[in-house]
Amino acid sequence: MxxxxxxxxxxxxxxxxxxxxxxxxxxxxxxxxxxxxxxxxxxxxxxxxxxxxxxxxxxxxxxxxxxxxxxxxxxxxxxxxxxxxxxxxxxxxxxxxxxxxxSPGVALLFAMAERMAAVLPPEQYDAEIVEMHHRQKVDAPSGTAIGLGRAVARGRGRTLEEVGMESGRDGHTGPRATGPIGFAALRGGQVVGEHTLLFAAGSEHIALTHRSFDxxxxxxxxxxxxxxxxxxxxxxxxxxxxxxxx
Structure with missing residues (x-):
């Protein structure tokens, strides 16, 4: 049956x-x-x-x-x-x-994000997440971006709520804090979904990107x-x- x-x-x-x-x-x-x-x-x-x-x-x-x-x-x-x-x-x-x-690709992205976060200490590697979706999307950051942030926090042995989120930076914000995960949400056109996780240190940057076309x-x-x-x-x-x- x-x-x-x-x-x-x-x-x-x-x-x-x-x-x-x-x-x-x-x-x-x-x-x-x-x-x-x-x-x-x-x-x-x-x-x-x-x-x-x-x-x-x-x-x-x-x-x-x-x-x-x-x-x-x-x-x-x-x-x-x-x-x-x-x-x-x-x-x-x-x-x-x-x-x-x-998406199977996003599930793999989450898994890689968690493993990388476990070995890249937050004191040296800032985690930033940039996502873009179509202009009709009503929530920001996207659920996928938040899921990616949770994967990073999990890799660092904490929850996203404990680590903290920095989003919507505007004006004189002062220097970036150590530890929180940054989020930037872009909206426009008919983009199905793009997500990039960036680990940024003083000596190197590592980026993971997933794009959905359909x-x-x-x-x-x-x-x-x-x-x-x-x-x-x-x-x-x-x-x-x-x-x-x-």
Whole structure:
């Protein structure tokens, strides 16, 4: 029996790509929801649900996944700490793959960022993250940029909240502090997504860059995550687990 995959936000740009990738993977499209559709019915009639809607629906969708015992693939960015806690609570009952980015290349970027941060001391190497997206994007820094910052902080044995973020520098800011991670967000045109992590020391600079040219890479990764999650026990996962790196 093929896996029945539901798509929250099926009428959007990502929803259409997800529909195509579900078919390409040999799974069955169980249905989808638009802005005013019944999400309860979607979760009840699916074996797994992919959600690329927005942060405002994450808590309700996580609760529905837990209530119906359905794996949830969550790609919404900009979640608050309360919303992330609700997702983690749902993961006690069902598999949840929550990722800032479903591109395999970005998952590898996160892994490399963590390893490099572990051996490049913050006293000598400042970490700066520059990202650019299309002009319609509403959150900044992007979820992927924040995920990259978290990977750097994790490599240094701390959390991003402990390390601190420097973003939106303007005016007479004084010298750069040692330790915090810098973020710069660029917006314009129809850029799908570009992220660069720079480790800057007095004697050298090291840069890691990922560029997305087609949103389909996110859809392909999310469907791959759904097929993988359907075979997993309850837990909170991300793309490194899907790719066998966790």
């Amino acid at each position: 093929t896996l029945r995959i539901g798509i929250a936000g099926i009428s959007g740009r990502m929803g259409r790509l997800l529909s195509e990738e579900v078919a390409a993977a040999g799974a069955t499209l169980a249905g989808g929801t638009g802005r005013n559709d019944d999400a309860e019915a979607l979760f009840a009639g699916s074996d797994a649900v992919i959600d690329f809607t927005n942060a405002a629906t994450a808590e309700a969708h996580a609760a529905l996944a837990a209530r119906h015992g359905r794996p949830l693939i969550l790609g919404s960015s900009g979640l608050s700490s309360t919303q992330e806690a609700a997702v983690a609570e749902a993961a006690r009952s069902v598999p949840v793959v929550y990722a800032a980015n479903f 949103r389909r890479v996110y859809a392909t990764g999310a469907v791959r995550a759904a097929l993988w999650a359907a075979k997993q026990p309850p837990g909170l996962y991300d793309m490194k687990h899907v790719l066998g790196m966790g």
